[in-house]
Amino acid sequence: MADATADEVPVEEKSSKMPLVIGLVLAVVGGGGGFLAAQSGLIPGFESGGLEKAAEPEDEEKSEPTVAFLPMDQLMISLPAHSSNQYLRFRGELEVNKKYAEEVSLLMPRVVDVLNTYLRAVELRDLEEAAALTKLRSQMLRRVQIVVGPGKVTDLLVMEFVLQ
Structure with a gap:
């Protein structure tokens, strides 16, 4: 009887990787959607072109070389x-x-x-x-x-x- 219990090693089943893959796909889709919403102006406070306007000088004629x-x-x-x-x-x-x-x-x-x-x-x-x-x-x-x-x-x- 001792031999019968030694041969029966419990085999652990591998957990499915499907939840990890689904989570990764949802994160990428959510990030892309958030970016598009911010760029299109759907989210208040995030207007597109804000950085470009700040970088341009207001009057190029008034600015003299330093x-x-x-x-x-x-x-x-x-x-x-x-x-x-x-x-x-x-x-x-x-x-x-x-x-x-x-x-x-x-x-x-x-x-x-x-x-x-x-x-x-x-x-x-x-x-x-x-x-x-x-x-x-x-x-x-x-x-x-x-x-x-x-x-x-x-x-x-x-x-x-x-x-x-």
Whole structure:
């Protein structure tokens, strides 16, 4: 008799996955219906186009640009004699907050000096890398921001960068 009870192992039936599938389908349909009701204006307080209206300026004619672009003198940097190129020609413009444009233009000789000094210190292998311009631009912008002060120069635009 002991053998007969050992062979009878109760087999548990797997629960049906149907309630889970039905719940998932109802959730998706309910979410889609809620979205459509909100977009069509059926739910008060949720009007379509509310975000688009907030993003557009009311009068484009009245809004003036808040930035000014100050051109910098062209820099000619002589490269080492053993290189295949002899010169680096650089020209750029500074994007400044308009209220600081005059102040930054007075400091332009210092800006040119700091950039000239930095570009002369850059090694030739750094100039020949694929991402050289991006790295140089960020380094030059940081140096310019230190010279003119925080919040005055927002970007350095590279207008010309030629190895000759």
